[in-house]
Amino acid sequence: MSAEQVSPPRTLFDRIMDSHLVRGETDDAPAILYVDLHLVHEVTSPQAFAGLAARGIKTRRPDLTLATIDHSTPTLPPDCNGKRPFVSPAAEAQVATLLRNCAEHGIEMLGWDSADRGIVHVIAPELGLTLPGSVIVCGDSHTATHGAFGALAFGIGTSEVAMVLATQCILQRKPKAMRVTITGPRPAFVAGKDIALYVLHVLGFSGGTGHVIEYAGEVVQAMTMEERMTLCNMSIEAGAKAGLVAPDETTIAWLRACPRVPEGAEFVAMAAQWRTLKSDPDAVFDREISVDISGLSPMASWGTTPDAAGPIVEQIPEPRDTNESRGFDYMGVAAGQPNEGRKVDVVFIGSCTNGRLSDLEAAAAILRGRVVAPGLRVIIAPGSEAVKREAEARGLDMVFREAGAEWREPGCSMCIAMNGDIAAAGEVVVSTSNRNFAGRQGPGSRTILASPATAAASAIMGALADPRRFAGSPEPEQEAFRA
Amino acid sequence: MRQPFVSLTAPLVGLAQASVDTDQIIPARFLTTTTRQGLGDKAFFDWRHDATGQPIAGHRLNGIAGQGPFILVAGDNFGCGSSREHAPWALLDFGFRAVLSTRIADIFRSNSLNNGLLALEIPADIHQQLLRAEGTAITIDLAARKIRAPGICPDFGFDLDPFARLCLMEGTDPMGYLLGHSATIADFEARQRSEMQ
Numbered sequence: 001m002s003a004e005q006v007s008p009p010r011t012l013f014d015r016i017m018d019s020h021l022v023r024g025e026t027d028d029a030p031a032i033l034y035v036d037l038h039l040v041h042e043v044t045s046p047q048a049f050a051g052l053a054a055r056g057i058k059t060r061r062p063d064l065t066l067a068t069i070d071h072s073t074p075t076l077p078p079d080c081n082g083k084r085p086f087v088s089p090a091a092e093a094q095v096a097t098l099l100r101n102c103a104e105h106g107i108e109m110l111g112w113d114s115a116d117r118g119i120v121h122v123i124a125p126e127l128g129l130t131l132p133g134s135v136i137v138c139g140d141s142h143t144a145t146h147g148a149f150g151a152l153a154f155g156i157g158t159s160e161v162a163m164v165l166a167t168q169c170i171l172q173r174k175p176k177a178m179r180v181t182i183t184g185p186r187p188a189f190v191a192g193k194d195i196a197l198y199v200l201h202v203l204g205f206s207g208g209t210g211h212v213i214e215y216a217g218e219v220v221q222a223m224t225m226e227e228r229m230t231l232c233n234m235s236i237e238a239g240a241k242a243g244l245v246a247p248d249e250t251t252i253a254w255l256r257a258c259p260r261v262p263e264g265a266e267f268v269a270m271a272a273q274w275r276t277l278k279s280d281p282d283a284v285f286d287r288e289i290s291v292d293i294s295g296l297s298p299m300a301s302w303g304t305t306p307d308a309a310g311p312i313v314e315q316i317p318e319p320r321d322t323n324e325s326r327g328f329d330y331m332g333v334a335a336g337q338p339n340e341g342r343k344v345d346v347v348f349i350g351s352c353t354n355g356r357l358s359d360l361e362a363a364a365a366i367l368r369g370r371v372v373a374p375g376l377r378v379i380i381a382p383g384s385e386a387v388k389r390e391a392e393a394r395g396l397d398m399v400f401r402e403a404g405a406e407w408r409e410p411g412c413s414m415c416i417a418m419n420g421d422i423a424a425a426g427e428v429v430v431s432t433s434n435r436n437f438a439g440r441q442g443p444g445s446r447t448i449l450a451s452p453a454t455a456a457a458s459a460i461m462g463a464l465a466d467p468r469r470f471a472g473s474p475e476p477e478q479e480a481f482r483a
Numbered sequence: 484m485r486q487p488f489v490s491l492t493a494p495l496v497g498l499a500q501a502s503v504d505t506d507q508i509i510p511a512r513f514l515t516t517t518t519r520q521g522l523g524d525k526a527f528f529d530w531r532h533d534a535t536g537q538p539i540a541g542h543r544l545n546g547i548a549g550q551g552p553f554i555l556v557a558g559d560n561f562g563c564g565s566s567r568e569h570a571p572w573a574l575l576d577f578g579f580r581a582v583l584s585t586r587i588a589d590i591f592r593s594n595s596l597n598n599g600l601l602a603l604e605i606p607a608d609i610h611q612q613l614l615r616a617e618g619t620a621i622t623i624d625l626a627a628r629k630i631r632a633p634g635i636c637p638d639f640g641f642d643l644d645p646f647a648r649l650c651l652m653e654g655t656d657p658m659g660y661l662l663g664h665s666a667t668i669a670d671f672e673a674r675q676r677s678e679m680q
Contacts (some may be wrong), residue, residue, distance in 0.1 A: 022671040023664060027648045032664055034671055044567065046517035051658070060668075070513055090515040097517050141566040141590060155566035157594035159656055167661045168669055173644065175589075205502055206560040209589060239563055241589055305502055323501040323558075416565075418511040425534060437506040437564060439529050 009280035012246050013212045016152040016277075020135045022169055030171040036134035040067040040107065042098040042171055043418070044139030047479050048162035049101040060152045061107040061168045066129065067102045068110040069095050072419050075381050075408035084112075087420030105165070118410045120386020121145035121352035126386050128258025132247035132274040137164055139245045142352050142434060144235040147226035147244030149251055150277050152212070154242040175241045176210055176286035179279075181217040181483040183292050189468045190296050191362065191451035192227030193354055193432065195219070196301040197232045200307040202291050207307075208240030214279060215245050219293060224256040226358045233353045234434055237306040246278040298466050300430070301449040304438045305329030308356045309449060312340045312466040330438050331428075331446050340464055341481065342448070343480065345427040347378040347443070347459040349452050350408075351415035354432035355383030357390050359452040362420065364396045366470045368455035373462025373478060378405035379421060381413035405459065417441045430458040485599045491580050492622040496544075497614045498550075503557060504564035505591065508600075509573040511565075516565035522569055523549065523576030524629055551578020556571060556613045559584060562591025571595040581623055585610050595648040597656055601625070603641060612636045634637040 010018070017033070038061075045067075052058065059065060060344040072091040078084045086092040102109040110117045116127060121142055124130045137143060139161045146153035156170065164170055180199060199215075213235050220228065228245045235243030245251075254273045255261050262270065301309035302316045304327035310317065318335045319325040328334065333342065348391035349355075349363050360382065372378050380400050382388040388410055391397055397407045413421040415433035415442065423429045425444025432455050436447035450458070453467035461469075461481050469476040513525040531542040538545045547553065555574065560583040564622060571594050574582070581601035595602035599625065605613075612635050613621070621632040625648060631638045650657055 022668055028646060028649075029660070030644075031660065032667070034668070034675075043514050045518050047568070050518075055658070058664075087512075088515060090517075094515050094517055139568075140564060154592055157566055157568040157590060157597060159568060159594065159597035159658075163658055163661050166658060167668055168672075169661055169664075171646075171657050171661065180555070180607065206563060206586060206588070209560070209586065236564075239560070239588055305504075321501070326500070416511045418514055422512075435504075435506070435564065437504045439510060440506050443529050443534065460612065 009283040011279040011283045011285060012150065012214055012244065012277055013152060013177050014283070016133055016135065017174060019133070025174060030173045032169050033135060033172045035137050035164050035168050035170055036064060036131070037124065037129055037136045038065045038168070039124055039136065039138035039143070040065060040098070040161070040374050041071055041120050041138070041140065042069050042094045043071045044158050045101065045161055046094060047158050048139070048165060050166055051106070051162040052149040057198055059107060059165045062106040062108075062167060065107045065165070066110070066124065067098060067107050068117055068120050068123060069098060070410070071412045071416055073411045074419055075382065075411045075413045075421055077409060085420075087418070091419065115385050116264065118386065119352045119355060119412055121233065122355060122387065125149065125225070126258065126384060128255055128261035129256070132251060133277045137170060141236045142233050144240070144242045145229050145233040145352055147232040147235070147242050148225060149255070150244055150247035150274070155236065157278050173400070174390055178208065178211040178213045178240070178287040178289065179285040180213050180215050181288070181290045182215065183217050183290060184219045184294055186219050186222070187296055188455070189298060189471060190293065191298070191453055192223060192230040193451035194296060194299040195293055196231045197301065197306065197309045197449060198293060198296055199231070199291055200234060200237050201291070201309050203238040203307065205237070205305040205307045206239040208235060208238035211240050213240045213243040215243060216287070220245055221248065224358065225250060225358045229356070230353055234306065237434060246455035247274045285359050298451060298454050298468065300454060300464055301436050301447070302331060302333050302339060304330050304436055306434065306436055306449055310339060312464060314339055314452065340466055342464045343428060344376065344430050344448070344458050344463055346423045346429040347372070347376065347455050348414040348429055348431040349435065349455050349463045350379070350381035350383065350413050351433040352383065352412070353415070353434045354452050355381060357387050359432065360387065360396050363452040363456040364399045366453055366467060367405065367459065368399045370403055370460050372404040372459040376462050378403070378459045378461060379408060379414060380405050381408040382410045384410050403459070414441050430455045430464060485654045488580070488599055488601060488621060488651040489626050490624045491552065491554070491601070492620055493580060494618050494620045495556050495613055495616055496547065496553045497556045497617045498578070499558050499614050502560040502563055505562060505567050505570040506564055508562065508570040509567065514567060514569055516569070519572045520574065522573035523578065526573040526577040547578070549578060552580040553578050554581045554583060554623065556610065557582055557584040560586050560588060562595070563588040566590045566594070568594045568598070568649045571598045573602045574645045575600050583610065583613065598650065599651060599654065601651060603643060605630075605641065609636050609639060650667035
């Protein structure tokens, strides 16, 4: 090859895809893509293992597979006999099924006895298993979370879980590439979640369908890893296949501290390779979008899709279509009413979107020395055992308990609400999770998506509240606020 | 091996609402199952049952449960949200064999095709015509890649990923195809190992 011959410019997504091609895509068949890390949980895996058993095959690479239990698991502690309060015998059996399947297949299980158990998308980055340039799949749509590290990470169905268990590969037609450039300056008191909700609002609920999104720009570069995870996590809420951020020194600093990342010369070599993982300056994206957040303030959703959201200090606008109008009816809101001040019954802080240490710190900063509004229920579920340990070491659990909040065991809890942690019909939940679909947090429940700071502020005020109210003195008046 | 999907003639069931997410198709509290079977009862459960879990008398979907096969004409962006394969399992068990929409969410589409549920995007004008033809039988001819809806709209052709189409027509899932490439996969792994040294 002569020196003049250069390969065409590539996006980061192209690079990762190319380096994992076992067999390229043809007209007749999708590409066969190698998977570096397969994360498994109890809800979307039993039928996959059963499928393998029916064919008499075992997991090809148990060493590249990691399992945990998080979705169906109770977040209340076991009783004095060690019995855990599962929502149903079925939920208990589902967890037992995964424990058994992992034992049979030689798959590492971070279960009840593990100090590393937690929400699947929280624990892999904590352990340092989520590595730049890798392909990561999981039977869970929020797998895009791992894209924060410059991995190509996406959710798959149970049939695909079976395929990955059996072959360590996935069939994939190449999605389109989109770049979302976020420009600032980023205003004070704007959380990663506020940015994620605003990006969704701009993209629309299906605006990312068929695309892998690369988030770029000065705002993204200045984000912490936890904020990048929140941003990438919600890519699926725009319908995107995945979301990712090119690795940089922030990424490398996070990974250097992780227990399962090699040390010394090996780490130096890995980091050098990670630094090459970026889109070429002249790489062409199928779609480019620029999002200016210089005027942004804390956000909250008002409809039943995550993009139906806007600044808390503004009025709720006219619905954009009949679908959004139906969402307004379900939520009991009307165009023209203030977003702020809507009465709240339950506050949930946690999930793979916002269940990490910095999220709990943000909530604690507002809850410290204050009490939640009378009659309001606050559930705080740390994202993992590690998050729980560190939060307790910092005394956050006491801040929450003294404020009147429930400090739970790690798990998905009210985000998917399949473990018994639910809101009643008609109740309004301010939730730091990712979906506000009708009935998502229990039949008839109504969800307002927001940041941990907004959730904490709303817990004290008993109504949706802009967290900037707690930024200075005087203390906001709760009685007047709710009236 | 499932029933091959070569040609299907079945009545249309319309669901005009846009962005029906997988929590509507099957609520999360029913995902504690460890099998694929019997989820038809849970399809659109919270739409067609009251707060006590009793079927709502006169609900259109309750009137047709278990009487399939049907072809679902769904609103734009159908199946958005979670990756739960329980959604196509529930739709199939309810009696749907095909979903036609102007846009279908990525994961739901691949989950559907992996289970023999044809998920197909169609043009907006034809979609509107089909939505107005509740109960009328149409034919989806996968072999000819044509939809015939006499009295509703002229016959029209469609594109479907050739690989997905083959799997549907043979009644197979792609697992066998992947397993057939075991040697290629082993070569890739060997290459990876040598690059790391």
